[in-house]
Amino acid sequence: MYRAWWKEGVVYQVYPRSFLDSNGDGVGDLQGITAKLDYLQGLGVNILWLCPVYRSPNYDNGYDISDYYSIMDEFGTMADWEELLSEVHQRGMKLIMDLVVNHTSDEHSWFVESRAARNSPYRDYYIWRPGKEDGSEPNNWASEFGGSAWEYDEKTGEYYLHLFSKKQPDLNWENKRLRREIYTMMTWWLDKGIDGFRMDVINLISKEPTLPDARRRGKGSLPWGREFYRNGPRLQYFLREMHAKVLSKYDIMTVGETPGVDPEKANLLVAEDRHELSMVFQFELLELDYQDGDKWKIIPWKLSDFKKIVNVWQERLEGTGWNSLFLNNHDQPRAVSRFGDDGTYRVQSAKMLATLVHTLQGTPYIYQGEEIGMTNVRFPDISYYRDIDTLNFYEEAIRSGLSPQEVLETIYARSRDNARTPMQWDDTESAGFTTGVPWLAINPNYQAIHVKENLANPESVFHYYQRLIQLRKERLVLVYGDYHLLLPQDEQLFAYLRTPNIKTGPGFSEKQLSEVRRAEDELFQDADQEKILVVLNFSKQPAVFVLPEKVKFQTDQLLLSNYPTRPETPTRLELRPFEARVYALK
Numbered sequence: 001m002y003r004a005w006w007k008e009g010v011v012y013q014v015y016p017r018s019f020l021d022s023n024g025d026g027v028g029d030l031q032g033i034t035a036k037l038d039y040l041q042g043l044g045v046n047i048l049w050l051c052p053v054y055r056s057p058n059y060d061n062g063y064d065i066s067d068y069y070s071i072m073d074e075f076g077t078m079a080d081w082e083e084l085l086s087e088v089h090q091r092g093m094k095l096i097m098d099l100v101v102n103h104t105s106d107e108h109s110w111f112v113e114s115r116a117a118r119n120s121p122y123r124d125y126y127i128w129r130p131g132k133e134d135g136s137e138p139n140n141w142a143s144e145f146g147g148s149a150w151e152y153d154e155k156t157g158e159y160y161l162h163l164f165s166k167k168q169p170d171l172n173w174e175n176k177r178l179r180r181e182i183y184t185m186m187t188w189w190l191d192k193g194i195d196g197f198r199m200d201v202i203n204l205i206s207k208e209p210t211l212p213d214a215r216r217r218g219k220g221s222l223p224w225g226r227e228f229y230r231n232g233p234r235l236q237y238f239l240r241e242m243h244a245k246v247l248s249k250y251d252i253m254t255v256g257e258t259p260g261v262d263p264e265k266a267n268l269l270v271a272e273d274r275h276e277l278s279m280v281f282q283f284e285l286l287e288l289d290y291q292d293g294d295k296w297k298i299i300p301w302k303l304s305d306f307k308k309i310v311n312v313w314q315e316r317l318e319g320t321g322w323n324s325l326f327l328n329n330h331d332q333p334r335a336v337s338r339f340g341d342d343g344t345y346r347v348q349s350a351k352m353l354a355t356l357v358h359t360l361q362g363t364p365y366i367y368q369g370e371e372i373g374m375t376n377v378r379f380p381d382i383s384y385y386r387d388i389d390t391l392n393f394y395e396e397a398i399r400s401g402l403s404p405q406e407v408l409e410t411i412y413a414r415s416r417d418n419a420r421t422p423m424q425w426d427d428t429e430s431a432g433f434t435t436g437v438p439w440l441a442i443n444p445n446y447q448a449i450h451v452k453e454n455l456a457n458p459e460s461v462f463h464y465y466q467r468l469i470q471l472r473k474e475r476l477v478l479v480y481g482d483y484h485l486l487l488p489q490d491e492q493l494f495a496y497l498r499t500p501n502i503k504t505g506p507g508f509s510e511k512q513l514s515e516v517r518r519a520e521d522e523l524f525q526d527a528d529q530e531k532i533l534v535v536l537n538f539s540k541q542p543a544v545f546v547l548p549e550k551v552k553f554q555t556d557q558l559l560l561s562n563y564p565t566r567p568e569t570p571t572r573l574e575l576r577p578f579e580a581r582v583y584a585l586k
């Protein structure tokens with residue numbers, strides 16, 4: 001395992017539309033972000049990831065790009081963007097851009113040309129097919145946003161594929177000329193000096209070329225067809241080509257958004273000897289409460305299952321690849337509402353979850369507002385919602401006979417707008433986000449939860465994040481050290497050790513691995529070796545932690561806790577609701 005800036009850094013994800021509006025039009029913008037760089041530097045993060053800021057008609061808030069080379073008018077100008085980049089770099093920070101190349105907007109000039117005629121030179125930039133004999137869709141795949149994944153185009157009498165909305169036609173990566181255009185565009189941005197890309201649904205770019213029908217899932221609903229386009233047959237080829245032609249020429253980080261990867265598939269993408277991506281976002285963890293891969297079907301989750309998933313990813317990528325660590329993003333409900341408690345224990349549980357993210361092996365990601373403990377929102381009716389996925393779901397669910405209240409309950413738990421309500425800067429009108437009318441309503445709890453209060457209060461969620469980030473900078477074992485789960489079956493406690501890294505690698509045989517395990521056991525017992533112990537109470541009830549006997553130490557130092565502390569040795573701890581402790585043992 002080699003050292004890298006993107007392993008030792010902390011990423012902060014900005015959803016520009018909802019961050020800070022500098023000109024009163026109700027939409028966040030680039031100048032707003034620049035104005036808050038000192039705030040972000042004060043938090044301690046050093047890598048910014050900007051969600052898409054390119055020209056877009058905004059049916060999917062910028063994930064439908066109509067020009068890769070221009071800035072969205074609502075966000076400002078290229079000069080604003082250049083200024084942002086330079087201010088970021090002046091502070092010693094890095095800037096990562098979103099790369100959305102599985103699809104474009106249907107308003108992109110390539111698609112406009114493509115749909116103009118069957119013999120257009122751009123026809124093959126997208127995926128066009130004639131209907132079946134009866135004129136129906138070329139196959140039975142569902143769009144991720146509901147309905148069929150195909151749209152019929154009158155003009156040329158064929159269908160085009162769109163895995164997301166019909167305003168987001170999928171690009172045909174089999175076309176060499178298209179790939180070349182994408183590499184040119186990536187190079188253009190990299191030459192401006194950016195520090196990497198977050199790659200939107202990058203493992204969807206290679207489709208099974210015959211586009212076969214998928215097996216139906218239950219009555220009525222169309223099958224996803226995901227087995228034919230996630231991690232498709234030419235994915236590795238495309239990524240290696242991209243790496244050779246573009247990525248390898250720069251010192252950058254890349255993180256691929258990859259729904260439906262397990263650690264084996266992820267290793268194919270991130271293994272250090274393969275030269276494809278630095279990291280991936282996996283969703284096994286955040287889909288643990290989905291039924292049959294459907295986010296709108298909510299099932300209860302158990303801490304033991306949560307730990308099992310974290311554990312597998314920590315162990316399987318150890319020594320070969322690198323984890324990305326996150327519980328939030330712009331597509332997910334707020335973690336404190338989902339895995340913590342956004343009522344009585346909001347502050348404690350927000351800090352406890354942060355402790356998890358910042359003390360595992362991998363690179364931590366903070367999604368805007370997470371650092372002040374922002375929560376989900378419950379708007380009174382559907383007219384408040386803006387997210388295309390939420391609106392489509394609402395319409396379909398009402399059509400199927402559910403009442404508005406029933407549908408809203410699901411939306412409260414799952415809507416992407418939970419993460420997209422504007423950033424809460426202070427307790428003035430519109431939370432200091434805008435002087436105009438916000439594009440999406442502010443969460444009504446803004447008078448209690450906002451940045452200004454967090455900055456003034458030394459016990460705030462913000463200051464806890466600051467300490468966590470600082471701790472990771474001071475102790476490299478938190479970045480690179482090995483991870484060992486304790487108490488795997490416990491349904492209240494998540495506890496683990498981080499120990500100095502013992503080298504393992506992809507080529508290790510079972511025999512070598514068992515030697516490594518023996519060496520690790522010795523490490524636990526070697527009181528001279530410093531180990532970090534993390535104990536997290538994931539429940540509203542008190543919990544007792546007993547340190548397994550094999551872990552030996554002589555001195556202990558409490559590095560961090562989310563409650564006022566009391567003297568206790570970590571061999572036996574009584575933890576309060578959502579309590580988190582981090583100890584150095586030696």
Ligand code: NOJ
Nearest residue numbers: 060063100164200201331
């Ligand atoms: C994943 C993005 O994170 C999400 O916001 C978007 O809707 C889809 N990809 C389609 O681009």
